[in-house]
Amino acid sequence: MTAIDQRGKYGRYIHGLLTISDLVLVNLLFGVVIFMGEGISVCNPKIIWLMLNVSFVPVIFMISKTHKQRAIYMEHVFTRAIQVVGIHAACYVSLLTFLSEPLPIMSYVEFYGASLVALPLWWSILRQRVKRYRSYGRNFCRVVIVGTNSTALRLRDELMSDAGFGYKLKGFFDRWRPADFQGDYKGDIEDLDAYVKEHCIDEIYYTLSGEDKETIKKVTKIADDNVVQFYYVPQISRYVNRVFELHNVGAVSMLTTRSNPLKSSLNRGIKRTFDIFFSSLVLLMLFPFVFIPVAIIIKITSPGPVFFKQMRTGYRGRDFMCWKFRTMHVNADSDKVQATKDDPRKTKFGDFLRRSSIDELPQFINVFMGDMSVVGPRPHMLKHTEDYSKLIDKYMARHLIKPGITGWAQVNGYRGLTEALWQMERRVEYDVWYIENWTFLLDLKIIVRTVLNAIQGEKNAF
Numbered sequence: 001m002t003a004i005d006q007r008g009k010y011g012r013y014i015h016g017l018l019t020i021s022d023l024v025l026v027n028l029l030f031g032v033v034i035f036m037g038e039g040i041s042v043c044n045p046k047i048i049w050l051m052l053n054v055s056f057v058p059v060i061f062m063i064s065k066t067h068k069q070r071a072i073y074m075e076h077v078f079t080r081a082i083q084v085v086g087i088h089a090a091c092y093v094s095l096l097t098f099l100s101e102p103l104p105i106m107s108y109v110e111f112y113g114a115s116l117v118a119l120p121l122w123w124s125i126l127r128q129r130v131k132r133y134r135s136y137g138r139n140f141c142r143v144v145i146v147g148t149n150s151t152a153l154r155l156r157d158e159l160m161s162d163a164g165f166g167y168k169l170k171g172f173f174d175r176w177r178p179a180d181f182q183g184d185y186k187g188d189i190e191d192l193d194a195y196v197k198e199h200c201i202d203e204i205y206y207t208l209s210g211e212d213k214e215t216i217k218k219v220t221k222i223a224d225d226n227v228v229q230f231y232y233v234p235q236i237s238r239y240v241n242r243v244f245e246l247h248n249v250g251a252v253s254m255l256t257t258r259s260n261p262l263k264s265s266l267n268r269g270i271k272r273t274f275d276i277f278f279s280s281l282v283l284l285m286l287f288p289f290v291f292i293p294v295a296i297i298i299k300i301t302s303p304g305p306v307f308f309k310q311m312r313t314g315y316r317g318r319d320f321m322c323w324k325f326r327t328m329h330v331n332a333d334s335d336k337v338q339a340t341k342d343d344p345r346k347t348k349f350g351d352f353l354r355r356s357s358i359d360e361l362p363q364f365i366n367v368f369m370g371d372m373s374v375v376g377p378r379p380h381m382l383k384h385t386e387d388y389s390k391l392i393d394k395y396m397a398r399h400l401i402k403p404g405i406t407g408w409a410q411v412n413g414y415r416g417l418t419e420a421l422w423q424m425e426r427r428v429e430y431d432v433w434y435i436e437n438w439t440f441l442l443d444l445k446i447i448v449r450t451v452l453n454a455i456q457g458e459k460n461a462f
Contacts, residue, residue: 018067025122033111055092059084070165078441081119085112131164140166146219147207148177151235193222203229261438262401270440278374279367302347304330312379315402320371323362327353338417357454363405375443376404377431398431408434411449
């Protein structure tokens with residue numbers, strides 16, 4: 001069996017099939033929302049239907065691009081759905097204006113409203129099915145990495161982080177390799193051409209310096225001669241916790257740091273409006289059913305106040321009073337020592353509150369008052385801020401926005417106790433990434449993942 005056959009009989013058709021399924025979905029929605037109503041009775045149904053599908057043509061390229069991406073964040077799926085619906089609506093409405101009696105306004109509202117809900121849901125289902133299909137070793141993409149440096153190893157870790165991406169890393173090529181290199185080294189650059197031909201490589205990732213003109217010219221020629229996709233991966237240290245965008249000045253390409261999206265007054269207004277709405281809703285709904293019963297049990301089971309209030313580092317490094325349900329016996333180390341899994345300071349009921357994350361609910365008071373946000377970097381004790389700001393580069397950058405009840409680091413497994421410095425470094429990396437990539441849809445995604453994690457239980461919640 002050849003390498004092409006091993007990819008899977010229908011692997012090459014997946015992108016086209018997914019795009020066709022989108023077209024079928026749009027037509028089904030149109031049939032349910034429009035044809036079952038009265039909006040089409042005044043017009044020629046065949047013309048209406050034809051224009052519907054003609055209007056879908058401009059968005060096919062956008063949808064097809066989405067399906068071809070092996071790794072995509074779900075919030076980008078929602079953004080893409082908004083773009084698709086907007087483009088289709090502009091084309092469709094424009095075409096129908098040439099009819100003597102176009103569709104009623106409510107028909108458009110119902111159809112595109114249904115599309116905004118159905119498309120992201122449908123794409124999410126398709127994405128999960130394709131990832132599952134790839135996790136079985138089908139529809140994979142064969143890749144090699146040119147380079148044996150730290151950038152190459154970081155790239156390897158990202159490509160292999162999820163089997164659903166469908167990458168098969170065949171090995172590394174370089175003119176030399178470190179003695180302690182932890183990777184599948186295949187040989188010198190001179191061996192790359194023969195290997196690409198023999199193993200039907202799909203993509204080459206180049207992680208060496210672009211100044212080595214002979215090597216990069218050789219590798220790009222190999223990619224061109226074998227019709228292989230070539231990617232240049234710049235050597236940016238993992239400790240440069242910034243997101244870069246590509247720009248051009250004439251024929252010269254350059255990277256520039258992306259600004260914090262929450263510097264925009266509009267984005268801050270959107271985030272704050274949602275914080276007020278969401279925190280108000282949570283406090284009103286949970287106060288009689290959660291806050292009061294929890295307060296009573298805390299008072300009955302252990303002496304001390306119901307709430308534990310602690311000064312923590314907030315927006316722009318300012319201190320604020322953070323609220324939680326008290327989960328420990330009153331002690332002198334609460335402002336200095338993190339809770340551990342079998343911490344003797346915890347009460348039995350407090351241990352339950354921590355594992356279920358119910359102890360964090362009073363922080364919605366902080367959100368309503370404006371000291372915190374629903375989503376953002378978790379606020380740390382003052383002592384931790386003092387200690388880690390000296391040890392970790394960019395640590396204080398996580399305070400460029402308001403701290404949150406939950407955050408990107410937490411839903412990616414970096415919550416709770418930080419026994420080693422690398423754990424806090426990773427948390428800071430996730431926090432800075434969130435700041436530089438903020439979108440409202442990303443916040444919604446984090447909230448959903450937080451709720452799911454709380455239901456399933458988290459090993460680091462103690």
